[in-house]
Amino acid sequence: MVALGSGVRSPATAAGGGSPVLLWFRRDLRLADNPALQSALRAGRPVLPVFVCPSPEAEWAPGAGARWWLRRSLAALDADLQARGSRLLGLDGPADSALIKLAASTQATGIVWGDVREPSAVAEADLVREAFRAAGLAVEEVDGDLLFPLERVHTLAGGPFRVFTPFWRACRALPGPALPEGPPPVVIPGPEVWPAGVRIGAWSAGGLGTDSGDRMAVYWEPGEKGAQARLAAFLDDGLGIYAVERERPDRDGTSRLSPHLSVGEISVRRVWHEVGVRMKSWSPARKGTVLPSSTPPPPIASPDASAPAVASMRDSAHVFLTELGWREFARHLLVHFPHTVTRPLRPEFAAFPWEDDPEALDAWRRGLTGYPFVDAGMRQLRATGWMHNRVRMVIASFLVKDLLLPWQAGSRVLWEGLVDADMAGNTLGWQWAAGCGADAAPYFRVFNPVLQGRKFDPDGIYVRRWVPELGGLSTRHIHEPWRAPAEELRMAGVIVGESYPRPLVDHGVARDRALAAFRGLKAAAAPEAPTPARPEPTRRPT
DNA sequence: TGAAATGTTGGGGCG
DNA sequence: ACGCCCCAACATTTC
Numbered sequence: 001m002v003a004l005g006s007g008v009r010s011p012a013t014a015a016g017g018g019s020p021v022l023l024w025f026r027r028d029l030r031l032a033d034n035p036a037l038q039s040a041l042r043a044g045r046p047v048l049p050v051f052v053c054p055s056p057e058a059e060w061a062p063g064a065g066a067r068w069w070l071r072r073s074l075a076a077l078d079a080d081l082q083a084r085g086s087r088l089l090g091l092d093g094p095a096d097s098a099l100i101k102l103a104a105s106t107q108a109t110g111i112v113w114g115d116v117r118e119p120s121a122v123a124e125a126d127l128v129r130e131a132f133r134a135a136g137l138a139v140e141e142v143d144g145d146l147l148f149p150l151e152r153v154h155t156l157a158g159g160p161f162r163v164f165t166p167f168w169r170a171c172r173a174l175p176g177p178a179l180p181e182g183p184p185p186v187v188i189p190g191p192e193v194w195p196a197g198v199r200i201g202a203w204s205a206g207g208l209g210t211d212s213g214d215r216m217a218v219y220w221e222p223g224e225k226g227a228q229a230r231l232a233a234f235l236d237d238g239l240g241i242y243a244v245e246r247e248r249p250d251r252d253g254t255s256r257l258s259p260h261l262s263v264g265e266i267s268v269r270r271v272w273h274e275v276g277v278r279m280k281s282w283s284p285a286r287k288g289t290v291l292p293s294s295t296p297p298p299p300i301a302s303p304d305a306s307a308p309a310v311a312s313m314r315d316s317a318h319v320f321l322t323e324l325g326w327r328e329f330a331r332h333l334l335v336h337f338p339h340t341v342t343r344p345l346r347p348e349f350a351a352f353p354w355e356d357d358p359e360a361l362d363a364w365r366r367g368l369t370g371y372p373f374v375d376a377g378m379r380q381l382r383a384t385g386w387m388h389n390r391v392r393m394v395i396a397s398f399l400v401k402d403l404l405l406p407w408q409a410g411s412r413v414l415w416e417g418l419v420d421a422d423m424a425g426n427t428l429g430w431q432w433a434a435g436c437g438a439d440a441a442p443y444f445r446v447f448n449p450v451l452q453g454r455k456f457d458p459d460g461i462y463v464r465r466w467v468p469e470l471g472g473l474s475t476r477h478i479h480e481p482w483r484a485p486a487e488e489l490r491m492a493g494v495i496v497g498e499s500y501p502r503p504l505v506d507h508g509v510a511r512d513r514a515l516a517a518f519r520g521l522k523a524a525a526a527p528e529a530p531t532p533a534r535p536e537p538t539r540r541p542t
Numbered sequence: 543t544g545a546a547a548t549g550t551t552g553g554g555g556c557g
Numbered sequence: 558a559c560g561c562c563c564c565a566a567c568a569t570t571t572c
Contacts, residue, residue, distance in 0.1 A: 247543090393543065432543085444572040445544050452544090511545085515572060549569065556561085 020046040020106055020191045021138075022099060024113035024128070025088070026121070028145060028264035029077045030224045031184035035142040036114040038181060046191040048106060049081055050089040051200060052098055060120055060341070060423065063416035065385035066262075069222050073263050076223025078200045086188040090200035096127035103137060106195060110138025114264075117144060117331060118423040119338040145261075145268050147177045147328050150335055160336035162345075162438040167332060168325040177269035219384045220259065220419065227260035231271060235278055240309065242316035249377075249388035250461035255320065258420035259386070261327070272324060279317035330424035333438050341427050342408060344436035348525035352436070353517060354406040361405055363504055364398070365413050367467070370496075370503035372479055373453030374398045376466035383466070385419035390456050396433035397447035402510040404517060407434035435518070443518035446511045453479035469493075469500050 023040040029051075031037060040047045051074055054061050062070060078088040091098040099111060111132055113125065125141065132139045143149075148171045154160060161167035221229065234255045238245070245253025260266050337345055344350055363369055367378035377391035387395070392414075399410045407430040414430075415421050431437020435445075457463060460478035464471045470481055472492030477484035482496050482503060489496065496502055 390543085397544090441543075442572090446572090448545060508546095511572095519572085545572085547569100547571070549567100551565100551567080553563105553565090555563085557559100 017192070018045050019109045020048045022103055022106075022108050022111040023047050023049045024095075024099065024111055025049060025051045025077065026113055026264075027116045027262075028114045028267075029073050030227070030265050030267070031077075031080055031084070031188075032224065032228075033180035033267040033270050034114070034184075035181075036112050037185075037188075039112045039140055039142050041185060041188070043110075045109065046189050047086065048089060048102070048108065048191065048195075049077075049086060049188070050091060050099070050102060051077075052091045052093050052095040055093040058093075058120065060415070063418070063421055065381075065417045065419040066415075066421045068216060068385060069220070069259050069419040070263060072222035073265060074200050076225065076265075080224060081188060084184075084186065084188045086190045087194065088200040089195065089198045091198060094127070095124050096131040099128055100131045100135060102195065102198075103132070103135070106191065108137065110140065112140040112142065115141050115144035117146075117150070117335050119334070119341060120423075145264050146331060147171070147268055147272055147324065148174050150332055153332060160332060161329075162333075164326065164329050164439045167329050168322065171325065171328060177272055179273060180267060180270040215383070216385055216419070219386070222259070222265070224265045227257070227265035230255070230257055230260060231266060231274060235274060239275065239278055239316055239320060240313045243312065243319045244316075246319070247390050247456055249380075249391050250457045250459065250465075254388065256386070258422075259418075262420045262422045268324060268327070272321065275317050275320055279314060326428075327425060329438075330422075330428040333428060334424040337438075340431060340437065341423060344434070345431055345438055346436045346440075348521060349434070349436035351524060352406075352521055353404075355404040357403065357405060360403050360504060361399075361409055361413075363501070364395070364403060364405070364410075368501050369398065370482070370501040371398065371449040371453075371507075372463040372467050372470055372481065373449050373457060376457075376463045379466040381414070381417045385417060387414075387418070388462075390452075391462075392429065393433065394447050394449055394452045396430060397441075397445075398449055400434045401446045401514040402449075402505050402507060404510075404514060407431065407436070443522070444515060446514055448507060448511075450479045450507070467500070 021040050021043050023036060025036075028034050028036060037047075074088065074090070081088050089102070091102060102108070103111065111128070113128075116122070116125070129139050129141070152174060153167065153170050155166070155170075161170065220226070234257065238253065238255060242253065242255070245251055247253070257266070257271065261268060261271070333340065333345075344352075364374070365378065367375040367382065369375055369378075373391070374395050377387050377395045380391070381387045396407070396410055399405050400407050410433075411426055411430040415426055418426075428437060432440045435441050435443045453460075453463065457479070458475075460473075460475045463478050470478060470492070473481055473484055473494060474488060477488060481489070481494055481500060484492075484494070494500055
């Protein structure tokens with residue numbers, strides 16, 4: 001362990017007298033609208049910002065994608081703190097012993113952090129709380145990054161929701177989230193003497209490791225500044241067309257805010273408010289727009305050309321806010337059903353006869369299934385640490401229904417690769433795809449990877465970008481190269497089975513197999529239940 | 543936030 | 558003119 005207390009003196013302007021308070025950054029790597037930071041400042045004491053590196057042995061330690069992001073986000077946070085006379089300290093976990101040691105060596109009076117409501121993070125915080133209380137130090141846990149207070153969202157019977165629509169309706173009936181706080185503080189007072197040897201920048205031994213290069217850097221700008229820039233760009237260029245464009249992986253139609261949100265570089269309530277402001281300010285302004293009389297009416301479009309734009313903005317903002325609702329719903333579920341990280345919410349699925357086929361799993365993971373749309377998604381993940389959401393649904397359906405491989409295996413692969421890896425979202429998404437979770441896709445809903453490709457990548461642009469060996473195929477055959485005429489394959493330099501794999505399974509056959517397996521599960525769950533005389537009472541409302 | 547099978551309809555070719 | 562068939566297009570049902 002490093003010796004503390006022998007560091008350099010800090011600039012007088014940022015130094016404060018007295019014992020410091022620890023500010024434990026967790027999933028709120030920002031200075032603006034950060035309740036934990038605001039609370040630490042209110043104490044009127046020097047603030048010691050600290051991040052605890054997750055232990056690489058932890059069961060859900062961040063994967064390679066998340067580590068790539070975290071390293072850069074932490075460096076950005078450190079730089080932002082330095083600009084305010086502060087700095088970010090880095091410790092290796094476990095959090096309780098590391099933080100209590102830092103508190104002892106700096107004579108800290110207490111600690112504050114923002115709540116993170118994932119099972120492992122709750123357990124971690126419990127240990128920290130115990131350790132600090134035992135040492136007679138102050139502990140404050142402030143609200144985490146949610147739009148609505150979870151404890152106030154429940155069914156009439158008092159239980160948790162399992163279906164999104166009523167959940168979201170109940171949320172919207174509550175007062176919305178408070179307006180974000182004002183601009184970040186200009187100065188964050190530090191101690192007279194900073195502990196030495198625990199600068200975040202010098203910290204590479206822990207679970208974050210190192211990465212080979214900046215291959216992914218062209219796609220992303222981690223950090224608070226990057227998050228705000230991304231939001232601004234999305235509000236200006238993306239939100240108005242979001243409702244239609246978001247389904248197109250071949251275009252840049254999503255917000256791409258997820259990795260920024262996953263580590264809290266921007267608060268979700270700020271995103272909420274800024275989208276809301278756009279939604280309200282846009283429509284009256286456009287409604288009142290009067291075209292100069294000399295302007296000829298558009299040849300075919302409706303007389304008021306701005307009307308579609310207004311509707312589009314309103315629809316789009318609504319659709320986008322509903323996506324934030326799904327984020328909220330995922331957290332709601334994880335709080336009430338923490339076991340669903342590894343076990344199905346619907347208990348009968350525990351007996352599902354998943355296949356055990358490491359080679360098929362590996363082919364899927366590497367983007368070599370022989371289905372171009374699936375492979376494009378998996379390769380986009382490997383190259384950029386991110387995958388378009390529509391494609392996530394398709395690759396997930398392919399794993400659990402076409403390959404009959406367990407959703408937990410898929411969950412692990414995406415957890416390892418995604419820069420926006422999020423425990424609640426990953427869990428909800430995979431259980432949704434497998435049909436074993438809340439509000440899940442029914443077992444008979446099987447995505448056809450060819451049809452999904454044709455529908456959402458109609459020109460084959462997405463496939464050609466991420467599966468370049470198919471680039472010479474016509475749009476007609478780009479999503480099913482095994483059906484291309486021999487002459488076209490030859491001209492394109494494609495040899496199915498050599499330069500690009502033959503389909504791992506025949507989708508038609510695989511679909512029948514999946515339906516049979518899921519039917520069998522249903523039969524096993526209710527061995528001798530004939531059709532009930534009256535409709536089941538617990539069916540979801542529509 | 544499906545897809546496939548099955549059913550229905552209506553136009554048009556044709557004897 | 559008429560019935561018949563084919564089939565695309567659309568709707569409904571089933572998985």
